[in-house]
Amino acid sequence: MKIDLTLSGLVAQKHTFTLPLDYNKPDGDSINVFVRELVAPNKQDQDLPYLVYFQGGPGFGAVRPMANGGWIKRALQEYRVLLLDQRGTGLSTPISSVSLAHLTPSEQANYLTHFRADNIVRDAEAIRAQLSPFNTWSIIGQSFGGFCVLRYLTAAPEGLTQAFVTGGLPSLTRPATEVYQATYKRVLAKNNDFFNRFSDAQDLVTALATHIIEHDTYLATGEKLTVEMLQLLGVNIGMEEGPEAVYYLLEQALMSTPSGTQVNPLFLAQFCQFLDFNTNPIFAVLHESIYCQQQASNWAAHTVRADYDEFNYQPGQPFLFTGEMIYPWMFEQFNNLKPLQAAAQQLAGKQDWSDLYDLDVLKNNQVPVAAAIYSEDMYVEMQYSLETAARVNNLKYWLTSEFEHNGIRMDGDKVLSKLIDLNNGVTLR
Numbered sequence: 381m382k383i384d385l386t387l388s389g390l391v392a393q394k395h396t397f398t399l400p401l402d403y404n405k406p407d408g409d410s411i412n413v414f415v416r417e418l419v420a421p422n423k424q425d426q427d428l429p430y431l432v433y434f435q436g437g438p439g440f441g442a443v444r445p446m447a448n449g450g451w452i453k454r455a456l457q458e459y460r461v462l463l464l465d466q467r468g469t470g471l472s473t474p475i476s477s478v479s480l481a482h483l484t485p486s487e488q489a490n491y492l493t494h495f496r497a498d499n500i501v502r503d504a505e506a507i508r509a510q511l512s513p514f515n516t517w518s519i520i521g522q523s524f525g526g527f528c529v530l531r532y533l534t535a536a537p538e539g540l541t542q543a544f545v546t547g548g549l550p551s552l553t554r555p556a557t558e559v560y561q562a563t564y565k566r567v568l569a570k571n572n573d574f575f576n577r578f579s580d581a582q583d584l585v586t587a588l589a590t591h592i593i594e595h596d597t598y599l600a601t602g603e604k605l606t607v608e609m610l611q612l613l614g615v616n617i618g619m620e621e622g623p624e625a626v627y628y629l630l631e632q633a634l635m636s637t638p639s640g641t642q643v644n645p646l647f648l649a650q651f652c653q654f655l656d657f658n659t660n661p662i663f664a665v666l667h668e669s670i671y672c673q674q675q676a677s678n679w680a681a682h683t684v685r686a687d688y689d690e691f692n693y694q695p696g697q698p699f700l701f702t703g704e705m706i707y708p709w710m711f712e713q714f715n716n717l718k719p720l721q722a723a724a725q726q727l728a729g730k731q732d733w734s735d736l737y738d739l740d741v742l743k744n745n746q747v748p749v750a751a752a753i754y755s756e757d758m759y760v761e762m763q764y765s766l767e768t769a770a771r772v773n774n775l776k777y778w779l780t781s782e783f784e785h786n787g788i789r790m791d792g793d794k795v796l797s798k799l800i801d802l803n804n805g806v807t808l809r
Contacts, residue, residue, distance in 0.1 A: 389448025390456060391424060393417045396471070397510065401494050403502050413503050414471035418445065418452060418461040429541065430512055431459035432504060434466070436523030436548065436786075438495075438670060439662025441470020451520075451792025454800075459518065462511075466528075467503055468495045468662050475662055477719040485722030492665055492727060497524075497531040497736055504528075505536045520544040520796070522788050523759065526751070527670055527736075533772070534738045537747050544799045545751040546788045549765035549777075552737045556671040556680035560705065562761040563681075564688045567703035570617050570758050574701070577623065584630040585610070585699045591634060591641060593695065600649040601658060602715055607693050609713060612655055614701025618758025620783065620790040626701075629654065658716040665717075665724050667706045672733040679728050681705035704759050742772045749775040750802035752787065752795055759785050776802045 386392075394416060401409040419428065435442045442463035445452055455461050468475040475495065480488045508517060518541045521529035526548020532540060551559065575582050589607050591597070597605045613629070616622035633647040657664050668677035685691055685707075691700050708728070711721035749772060753765045762779075769777045778798050788795045 387445060387447055389421070389453070390418050390445065391421055392419075392445075395507075395511070397503075397507050399467075399503055399506050401491075403499065411467055411473035412471070413467055413473075413507065414465040415507060416442065416463040416465075418456060418463065420448070420456040423456070428458065428460045429515070430462055430508075430517035431455050432462045432464055432517060432519045434464060434500070434504075434519065434521035434525030434528040435469070436525050437466070437469070437660070437663055438497075438524045438666055439469055439475075439660040439664075440656070441465045441472070441474075449793075451788050451796040454793045454796045455520075462507075462517075464500075464504065464507075466495075466500045469660070477661060477716045480723075481719060485726065488720060488723035489726040489730075492662075492723065493730070495662060495666060496669060496733075497528045498535065498734060500528050501532045501535050504532065505539050508539055516541040518542045518544070520546070520799075521548050522546045523548045523785065524670060526550065526760075529749075530742070530768070530772075531736050533745055533747055533749065534736070534741050537741070537745065540747045542748040542803050543750075544796065544803075545749065546795055546799070547752060547754050547757055547760055547783075547785045549751050549753060549760065549768045550671070551761075551764040552739060552742070552768050552771060553673075554671070554764060555675055556668050556677045557684055559671050559761065559764070560681045560684040561687070562764065563703060563705070563759070564684060564691070566618075566758045566761065567614060567701070568688070568690070570703070571614070571700050574617050574623050574626070575698075578627045581627055581630060582699060584633065588630065588633045588643070589693065589699055590695060591643065595643075597643050598648070599652055600645075601652045603713055605643075605648070605651070606713060608702075608707070608709065609655075611691070611693065611700070611702045613651075614703050616654055617701060618703065618784060619786045622784070626654070657710060657714045661717060661720060664706050664710055664714075665720055665727060667704075669727060669730075669733060672730075673735045673737070674731070674733065676729050676731045676733075677727075679706075679708050682707045739771065745773040745775070747774060748803045750799035751775060751777040752783075752799060753777050753779045754783050754785060754787060755779060755781045757785050778802060 397413045398410050400406045401411050465472040526545040527550045529543050529545050592605050635644045711717045755762050
């Protein structure tokens with residue numbers, strides 16, 4: 381094995397594959413897809429099976445490991461781990477407003493249609509044909525990565541030995557509007573938890589909201605900070621350690637100066653690091669499409685929000701955070717989304733998204749699947765995950781309140797061990 385990187389307790393090799401942008405036009409435009417292969421130092425020469433990791437998102441590159449720890453450490457006991465930068469992310473022909481600037485809005489929209497789970501799975505199978513052509517491999521998906529796992533089980537189960545899902549069993553049939561109806565209720569509950577836990581947080585955030593309403597305030601990235609933008613911090617409060625991080629950010633937001641109250645420049649810089657819309661545009665442009673099958677999203681989160689007036693903040697009312705929702709105004713306010721506004725509007729109205737899941741195939745699935753379902757998950761509705769679990773043959777699940785959505789990041793060794801045990805027939809305690 382050629383070693384490209386040596387870290388504490390693991391070695392890594394880089395792979396780059398040239399693959400079709402559109403698999404229906406294999407001789408057309410191509411993209412590069414990057415994979416980082418990890419192996420334990422004492423197992424470099426062993427013929428180990430592969431475990432492919434599908435990152436959450438959509439629109440984020442795979443984890444960049446610092447050392448051999450967490451779920452990776454557990455996996456490397458018996459696998460070679462492949463960290464896949466899904467197309468358009470990381471080092472896989474990354475998408476940005478700059479990379480798409482030469483295209484018209486219609487061309488941008490058409491290009492972006494090739495970056496959903498169906499083509500991510502096609503990429504994985506094309507890579508397997510080169511790395512492991514005579515063997516199946518195992519896969520693991522976190523959050524949106526779990527959506528990719530269900531697509532893989534539908535489209536190419538013959539390539540799989542087994543599958544694991546953490547916090548990412550999607551509904552197989554419910555449209556985006558139903559998903560967001562459930563999500564808003566979850567976000568309300570997380571807001572209640574947050575403000576009950578941090579007794580001065582409501583005062584801190586309402587003082588900040590009042591200040592930015594009365595005084596034009598600009599982030600380190602140049603955007604004017606608005607109340608609805610401030611509400612987006614709520615995307616973090618459903619994560620392990622997320623509520624603490626948001627609270628500490630709010631705690632230092634305002635400062636007293638000889639000229640009066642000002643927004644702390646430290647807050648204005650750190651705020652930008654809590655949101656990913658400028659750096660990971662796929663997350664905004666294609667987020668709602670992950671729920672779409674033969675129907676348009678039509679800005680589902682924005683539409684459903686009209687049923688939850690408490691999220692429309694007015695001075696003198698309690699402040700509420702929103703969650704993992706995408707709104708059309710974001711393409712007017714975030715600098716790196718502005719050039720994609722017209723394309724995003726076209727994608728929101730697209731009605732002919734292909735089906736992602738085949739219910740008959742999943743009903744007869746023979747690939748062993750083990751899933752962690754988090755009962756308090758703010759991002760993937762537990763009841764919808766349980767519905768899916770009942771419709772996928774050979775799927776076993778571990779329902780737990782022990783972790784938030786990103787449990788695999790915080791205690792991945794335990795989470796993956798539980799799922800491996802499930803697939804091995806071990807009774808969980």
